[in-house]
Amino acid sequence: MPNIKQPEASHYINGQYVEDNAGTELVTRYPATGEVVASLYAATNSIVDHALTAADAARASWAAMTGSERGRILRKAADIIRERNRELSVLETLDTGKPLQETLVADAASGADCLEYFGAIAAGLTGEHIQLGKDFAYTIREPLGVCVGIGAWNYPIQIACWKAAPALACGNTLVFKPSEMTPLSALKLAEILTEAGLPDGVFNVIQGYGETGGALVDDSRVAKVSLTGSVPTGRKVYAAAAKGMKHVTMELGGKSPLLIFDDASLDDAVSAAINANFYSSGQICSNGTRVFVQKGILPEFLARVKERTQKAIIGDPLDEATNFGPMISQAQFDITLSYIQKGIDEGATLVLGGKAHHKGGLYVEPTIFSDVTDDMSIAREEIFGPVMSFLPFDTEEEALRRANDTEFGLAAGVFTSDLTRAHRVVAAFEAGTCWINTYNLTPIEMPFGGTKASGVGRENAKAAIEHYSELKSVYVGMGPVEAAF
Numbered sequence: 001m002p003n004i005k006q007p008e009a010s011h012y013i014n015g016q017y018v019e020d021n022a023g024t025e026l027v028t029r030y031p032a033t034g035e036v037v038a039s040l041y042a043a044t045n046s047i048v049d050h051a052l053t054a055a056d057a058a059r060a061s062w063a064a065m066t067g068s069e070r071g072r073i074l075r076k077a078a079d080i081i082r083e084r085n086r087e088l089s090v091l092e093t094l095d096t097g098k099p100l101q102e103t104l105v106a107d108a109a110s111g112a113d114c115l116e117y118f119g120a121i122a123a124g125l126t127g128e129h130i131q132l133g134k135d136f137a138y139t140i141r142e143p144l145g146v147c148v149g150i151g152a153w154n155y156p157i158q159i160a161c162w163k164a165a166p167a168l169a170c171g172n173t174l175v176f177k178p179s180e181m182t183p184l185s186a187l188k189l190a191e192i193l194t195e196a197g198l199p200d201g202v203f204n205v206i207q208g209y210g211e212t213g214g215a216l217v218d219d220s221r222v223a224k225v226s227l228t229g230s231v232p233t234g235r236k237v238y239a240a241a242a243k244g245m246k247h248v249t250m251e252l253g254g255k256s257p258l259l260i261f262d263d264a265s266l267d268d269a270v271s272a273a274i275n276a277n278f279y280s281s282g283q284i285c286s287n288g289t290r291v292f293v294q295k296g297i298l299p300e301f302l303a304r305v306k307e308r309t310q311k312a313i314i315g316d317p318l319d320e321a322t323n324f325g326p327m328i329s330q331a332q333f334d335i336t337l338s339y340i341q342k343g344i345d346e347g348a349t350l351v352l353g354g355k356a357h358h359k360g361g362l363y364v365e366p367t368i369f370s371d372v373t374d375d376m377s378i379a380r381e382e383i384f385g386p387v388m389s390f391l392p393f394d395t396e397e398e399a400l401r402r403a404n405d406t407e408f409g410l411a412a413g414v415f416t417s418d419l420t421r422a423h424r425v426v427a428a429f430e431a432g433t434c435w436i437n438t439y440n441l442t443p444i445e446m447p448f449g450g451t452k453a454s455g456v457g458r459e460n461a462k463a464a465i466e467h468y469s470e471l472k473s474v475y476v477g478m479g480p481v482e483a484a485f
C-alpha cells in the first residue's frame with residue numbers, strides 16, 4: 001500500500017482543518033488488505049455546531065456574489081481536480097477498494113465534470129419576467145441557505161461534488177458529512193475548493209456516523225438535506241427533515257431491471273449486463289441486478305455472460321490491470337455472501353462464482369444465478385454486491401409487469417433493436433433513470449434520481465437547480481388600485 005499523507009485533521013471548517021479528539025475514533029482501512037489508511041475522529045457536538053455556524057455566517061456574502069463569480073471558482077476547482085486526478089484516484093481506491101482502473105476515470109473525473117457544469121451555468125441562473133397586461137410579475141431565484149449533504153461510501157468524491165456543485169452554484173453554503181467508511185476524499189475536495197478561491201465557511205466537511213448526520217438534519221439553521229444512502233436511512237432522514245419542513249433530495253437504493261429482448265445486439269447486451277452487475281464489484285445504486293432475458297435467447301446469452309465474466313481480473317485494486325476488486329467492508333462482504341446462500345437455499349441455480357475469492361481480503365467472486373423467480377430474496381432485495389440474477393420472460397407485457405413489481409424505482413434498462421418497443425418500454429418503466437441499448441451511463445448533463453422508495457428529487461443537469469433554489473414571486477402593479485368601497 002502506498003504511504004499516504006494523513007489528513008491534517010478530521011474536519012474542515014471555515015477554510016481550515018479542525019480537530020477534536022474527544023470524538024469517537026473513526027478508522028478507515030484498505031479493503032484489499034485490511035491495512036489502516038487513516039485514523040480520524042467523529043464530530044463532537046461542538047464540531048457540528050462549529051460547522052453549521054461557519055456555514056450560516058458565510059451564507060449572506062456568498063449569496064450576494066454574482067453567479068459568474070461563483071461559477072469561476074467552481075470551474076477552477078474542476079481544473080485542479082483534473083490536474084490531481086491520479087492522486088485523488090489512488091486515495092479513493094485506498095478508501096473504497098475499487099480498482100484504480102475505475103477510479104481513474106469515474107470518480108474524481110465525474111466530480112470535476114459536475115463542478116465544471118454547474119460552474120458554467122451559474123451565471124445564467126435567473127428568474128423570469130411575466131407580462132400581465134400593463135402589470136407584470138417577475139421571479140427571483142434565491143438560494144435555500146445552509147444545506148447539508150450526507151454521503152454513501154461507494155462514490156465518495158463523486159457524491160460530494162454532485163451535492164456541492166449545484167448547492168454552491170445556486171448561492172447556498174454546505175456542510176458535508178461523508179460516509180464513516182470513506183472520509184478522506186471530501187477533505188481533499190474542501191482543500192481544493194479553498195485553493196480555487198472559495199470563501200471560508202462555504203463548504204465544510206465533518207466526519208461521523210449516523211448520529212452526526214442526524215444532528216445536522218435536526219438543526220434549525222439547516223434549510224435542505226441531500227442524502228445518498230439506503231432506503232431505511234432515507235426514511236429516517238426524510239422524516240426528520242419533515243419536522244423542520246426542510247427541502248430534501250433523497251438518492252436511495254434500488255433493485256433495477258434490465259430487459260433483454262431477442263432482437264437485441266447480444267454483444268452489447270452482454271457488455272451492459274456485466275457493467276450493470278460487476279463494475280465497482282456491484283456496489284452501484286442503479287445496477288441492473290434483475291436481468292430479464294427473453295426465453296429464446298437465454299441459453300446463449302447466459303453462456304456468453306458466463307464466459308466473459310470468467311475473464312475478470314481479480315486482484316490488487318492498485319494494479320491498473322485489475323478490473324474487479326474487493327467489497328468495501330466486512331459487513332458488505334458478509335451481506336453479499338449471505339444473499340448468495342439465500343439464492344441457493346431458495347432454489348436458484350448457481351452458474352458462476354458464489355464464494356469468497358481465494359485471494360483473501362474482502363473479495364467475493366462475481367456471481368451469476370439463473371432460474372431466479374420473482375419471489376426470491378435475491379430478486380427482491382438490494383444486495384449491493386456482485387450478484388447477477390437471470391429471470392426468463394416470454395412477452396413484453398409480462399416483462400414490464402414483473403420489472404415494475406418492486407418497491408424500488410431508481411433505474412431500468414432495455415435492449416432491443418425495435419425502436420418503437422424501446423420507447424414504449426421506457427414509457428412504462430416505473431423508474432427515474434432509464435437507458436435504451438446501454439446501461440449505467442450517468443453524464444452530468446442528464447438528471448439522475450429515483451421514484452417510489454428509491455428517492456425524491458434529482459441530481460445533476462438543470463433539474464438539480466430546482467432542488468437547490470426557490471423562486472420568490474413579485475407582482476408589480478402599475479396602478480390604479482381599485483377597491484369596492
Ligand SMILES: NC(=O)c1ccc[n+]([C@@H]2O[C@H](COP(=O)([O-])OP(=O)(O)OC[C@H]3O[C@@H](n4cnc5c(N)ncnc54)[C@H](O)[C@@H]3O)[C@@H](O)[C@H]2O)c1
Binds near residue numbers: 155211236254285
Ligand atoms: N441513488 C443514489 O444516487 C445512490 C448512490 C450511491 C449509493 N446509494 C445507496 O446507498 C446505500 C449504500 O450506502 P451506505 O451503506 O453508506 O448507506 P447508509 O444508508 O447506511 O448510509 C448513508 C449515509 O447516511 C448516514 N446516516 C446513517 N443513518 C443516519 C441517520 N439516522 N441520520 C443521518 N444520516 C445517517 C451514514 O453515516 C452515511 O453517511 C445503498 O442502498 C445504495 O443503493 C444510492
Ligand SMILES: O=CCc1c[nH]c2ccc(O)cc12
Binds near residue numbers: 110286
Ligand atoms: O452509485 C453512484 C452513482 C452512480 C449510479 N450509476 C452509476 C454508474 C457509474 C458511476 O460511475 C456512478 C454511478
